[in-house]
Every structure is written in C-alpha cells, then in structure tokens.
Amino acid sequence: QVQLVESGGGSVQAGGSLRLSCESSGYTFSMNWMGWFRQTPGKEREGVAALYNGGGSTYYATYYADSVKGRFTISQDNAKNMVYLQMNSLKPEDTAMYYCAADLVYGGNWYGSYEWNYWGQGTQVTVSS
DSSP states (O other): OOEEEEEOOEEEETTOOEEEEEEEESSOGGGSEEEEEEEOTTSOOEEEEEEEEOTTSSOEEEEEOTTTTTTEEEEEEGGGTEEEEEEOSOOGGGOEEEEEEEEEOTTOOTTOGGGEEEEOOOEEEEEEO
C-alpha cells in the first residue's frame, strides 16, 4: 500500500518562502517519478514540478511549470523516502492546496493530473499580498 503524506504548508507573505515535504511509504523511490501539483477551488489540478530518478543510474531530471521556474525547486532524499518542494519568492497566485504525486504512468505527461497513480491528501499554502 503506497502512502504519501505532505507537510510544510502554511501562510506566508508575498516574497516569502516555504518548503513542502512529502513522505512516501510502500513506494520504490529509485525507479520512477515524483511530482507536485496544486489546485484552487473550481480549477483543475495543475502540475507544478516533477522529478525523474533513472532507477539506479545517475540520470536525474526535473521539470517545472513555466509559472514557477526559477522560484521553485523539487528535490529528493532517497534514504529518507522524502520529496521536497522549496518555494521561494512566493506570490499570491501561488495560493492553493498542494499535492504530492507518485508513479507517472508509462509514457505519460508529467503535468497531467490523470497520469499519476498515487496522491497525498494535500497541504494548504496561502500567500498574502
């Protein structure tokens, strides 16, 4: 049974920073994809960032939505089964529920919320102006 548990959300003023954490259990970190999505009421869940760890090789790639490039950084600690999203220079439009995702379907697009198999419960991020 795969479980993903997010933490680190909260309220911050514009220009501030937060680091979200996602702890995974029951999932083999070394073989696949991890991602972060966000969602606001009435809108579809959108991809924020994703990480591909090439399963035992040195290949490692990260992907970002244009809206967060240069401000957000996704990273992974395999030893701790953790994935992080460091969010800097936060803007009010970053306010959303943030979700951790795992296991992108084969050949899927990382930014498509329907392409992932496992989800956490979410953590709220609120950025005030």
